[in-house]
Amino acid sequence: MINQCQSCQRYVHPPVPMCPSCQSRDVVATPVSGKATVVSYTVNHMPWVPDLPVPYVFAAVELDEQPGLRLSTEIVNIDPEAVFIGMSVKVVFEQQEEIYLPLFEPQLP
Ligand SMILES: [Zn+2]
Numbered sequence: 039m040i041n042q043c044q045s046c047q048r049y050v051h052p053p054v055p056m057c058p059s060c061q062s063r064d065v066v067a068t069p070v071s072g073k074a075t076v077v078s079y080t081v082n083h084m085p086w087v088p089d090l091p092v093p094y095v096f097a098a099v100e101l102d103e104q105p106g107l108r109l110s111t112e113i114v115n116i117d118p119e120a121v122f123i124g125m126s127v128k129v130v131f132e133q134q135e136e137i138y139l140p141l142f143e144p145q146l147p
Contacts, residue, residue: 040101042068049104072129074099074142077108081118093118099127099142115143 041053045062049070056063079097095113100106113121114130127142 039067040070040103040107041065049101049107051107051109070101070103072140073102073145074109074127074129075102076113076121076123076125076127076142078123079113079121081121095121097121097142109140112139112141113143114141 041050042048042065043050043057043060043062044064044066046057046060048057048059049068050057050065053065053067055065057065077098077100079095081093081095083093085092095116095118097111097113098108099111099113100108113127114132126145126147128145129140130143131138132141133139
C-alpha cells in the first residue's frame with residue numbers, strides 16, 4: 039500500500055497527510071503492484087545491526103507506478119554481487135513481530 043492523492047492520483051511516499059502536488063488532504067493508502075527497479079544500492083559488509091547478517095544489499099528502488107516514487111529497502115534472495123542498477127525486482131514481506139517489512143527480490147522475466 040502506498041498513499042495516493044484522490045484528487046490528482048499522485049502517489050505520495052514517504053506518507054504525508056497532504057499531497058505535495060495539489061495540496062489535497064484526500065490521500066488514501068492504495069494497493070500497488072509491488073514491482074520496481076533498482077535505482078541505487080550499496081553492499082554492506084559491516085555488522086552495524088547485530089541481528090542483520092552481512093553482507094546485505096541496501097537499495098533504493100523505484101516503484102513501477104510512478105517515476106521518482108522511491109523506497110529504501112533491502113534486496114534479498116540473491117547473491118549481493120549480482121545486484122545491478124536497472125534490475126527488475128518485486129516486493130516480498132518479512133514479518134518481524136507485528137510489522138511486515140517490504141523487502142525486494144529479483145523479478146523473473
Ligand atoms: Zn494531489
